[in-house]
Amino acid sequence: MKTIIEPFRIKMVEPIKLTTRDEREQLIENAHFNPFLLAAEDVIIDLLTDSGTSAMSAEAWAAMMRGDESYAGARSWYRFRDTVKDIFGFEQVIPTHQGRAAEHILFGVMVQPGSIVPNNTHFDTTRANVEYNSGEALDLPCAEAGDLDSDYPFKGDMDIAALEKVVAEHGPEKIPLIMVTITNNSGGGQPVSMANIREISRVARAAGIPFYIDACRFAENSQFIKRREPGFENTATIDIAREIFSYADGCTMSAKKDAFANIGGFLCTNDAELAHRERNILILTEGFPTYGGLAGRDLDAIAVGLCEILDEHYLNYRLDSTRYVVNHLLDAGIPVVAPAGGHAVYLDAARFLPHIDPLQYPGQALAIELYIEGGIRGVEIGSVMFGLDPHSGKEKPARLELLRLAIPRRVYTQSHMDYVLEATGQVWERRNEVRGVRIAEAPRFLRHFTAKFERL
């Protein structure tokens, strides 16, 4: 059977307001040409992020109703903790209100001024948290990651030779931890192989450096390993996930991705002394260690979501439906990162709009056009997001100029995706008319969220 069928049916819907093209021209101008500043109700298909935007199941909603909101020692906490321990295997579990808070706490205790944190590719808040603590966020993607046409199966891999060189040069004194992001979001949602994870772990352990995993999309990555990496065809996805984490010393997790939750995250480690210091910060900025800034019902919803996400029927549907969009774009000759990643489609804005200079932000220009064309909201991942060094204030083009269309989990149907394909095709037809933008004003950290733009 070629038809991709959802292993669920719809139990609750949310109406979408439709807008006209004229209205959208005005709305995006009012939003200073930054889709982040649009009111959500003015968006028809919201592909800004897959974070916190998923549809929970009836089971997760039922768990929400069971939430124990006690301030300390709630039953919800024990259910949450036991589920996280069962899947991730770490001894210490620290709940946080979302992923960036876990990162903030982790880097707050581990990163010193001058520290270097290697990663396959840091995502925006991860990079910001490292830099906020005056560390250097060092990206070490594998060579294939830069070749958007390569069909290498694990383009999220880290460059092991480069890692070994950095470790040899700086050692554990300067490198407080090594991190790998699964799947690699900034690099096109590409998976990391088990072989690569083992290698990173080997390098880290030989040098005595803790190895952490940014686990946001661990289930999608695990399913890619099952599908693509020899030797894992018959391994249950949950066991692949367990093996991944067995090589690490800890992880950060945004439960808003691969746990279907609308809010929440956590930090794990095997180091009790470190966890103790982390909890001291947690109490100050997040909440008491048994709720960490989350309602009890959200802890329960995450526990259910973590179990549901590892359902292989769901994961196959998820990966196939993302691939469906990518393959149709490829068939239409539209430049897109291939092979398809797990959670998003990445249009290659540099090749889509070759007449726009990188520092006139082709990804942002494309985001604006796609909104005007179809009311579709995506996010630039290019020189707006990564072009500015917050310490020097200098700007240089990012490695890739992408427009990410992130697909919320279990929210949109195939006809929604067909509509996205049609709108993208129409922008492609008139691509030569598209103009670049300039930044009118922006903050120093995480500028893409609130920057204001003007069209050139």
Add this chain to the structure above:
Amino acid sequence: MTTRNWAEPYKIKMVELIKMTSRDERLDAIREAGYNTFLLRSEDVYIDLLTDSGVGAMSDRQWAGIMMGDEAYAGSRNFYRLRDTVEEYYSYKYTVPCHQGRGAENILSQILISPGDYVPGNMYFTTTRLHQEMAGATFVDVIIDEAHDADSEHPFKGNVDFDKLDALVDEVGADKIPYVCIATCVNMAGGQPISMANLKQMRAWCDKHDIMLVHDMTRVAENAHFIQRREEGYLDKSIREIVYEICSLTDAATMSSKKDAMVNIGGFLAMNDAKFYEKACGLVVVYEGLHTYGGMAGRDMEALAIGITESVQDDHIHARVGQVQYLGRRLREAGIPIVNPIGGHAVFLNATKMLPHIPQDHFPAQALSAALYVESGVRSMERGIVSAGRDKATGENYKPKLELVRLTIPRRVYTQAHMDVTVGAVENVMQRRDEIKGLRFAYEPEVLRFFQARFEQID
């Protein structure tokens, strides 16, 4: 006054079952928890009066709001509703949502405080003071002396002593004071209100010195109730009007909406100054989330907006405070020493008087809180020397005059029968108080030690 001058302006729509435990089970549980009620499992607790924070019962309308969550990452309609509600009810023009109150305190402190600054306030609160200290400021208590006297019947023990404020300005200069932080219904003083007159004077004082006035507004509606009942000229004003007036006198606010607004999670930082708002938007994205959700799910912003409208209903707040007063009066009638007048969100047992045989450095309030749990399964919170922590300069314990156990009443959760059981439990503890032993630290955390400390009994 009869005790029957209030009744709940709601009926029960959903219940949560609670487990009964035996005394032996509770003895094991409290030992396992190191005599710290924070470390008990909630399922081992019969009546949970640890806190009123995040533990209120939402209304059916709030639950309906939970179903109306718009979980878009940017520009959720729930955000706009929340922002508009804050402006309509609390007067502040700009709202930055935060996952809870301490998130707002963190951002406020980082933006406004420079190292070496002083922040005066009407008594410290644990997390608030720590955020101020982390940003490099020293907290200065400017509350009236009566606030530190558990027996004083002053109707507004949350008031500011302007002599103390003037003395601070003389000593350090107004330019070293970035803002004054005023809490409505001062928690550590026993849930004691500040008067409108005092607040107006505070406003004038801040204008004179060109200092910003920040409002810790967690329990503003309860404060409004006391103004309505105790201050001349306010009996005919609605709680909603009084709340609005209080807020209008201040420039900015931090809110833990887990209290007054009856949500399980959420808070915000609000202000009238556009520049301050822009800075807050830049910082909230680092710690909390994009400025249109600030770490809150859309549904929780919706429930919060609805909760704000419910929190200022006269019937609601009278029943709320009425229940707290009922518990306090019953305890007082039974001869239990409590903080007077009875506050808005909790009744505070005076541990110094209840356990005169235990010196303060053997943590009488902590010991009382543990004993009350063993007696009855009622969970309370220490608010005394353990909560006060140590002076960061000398390393010595702060020795607060008030050595209290807080019985905090969650909003709309417990019935009068639950309150009666609580009274009986405290009476029983009172009768065998000579058996209660002091405690010492088995483990003492460096910051906010009361949360995770472990104790052992001194034989």
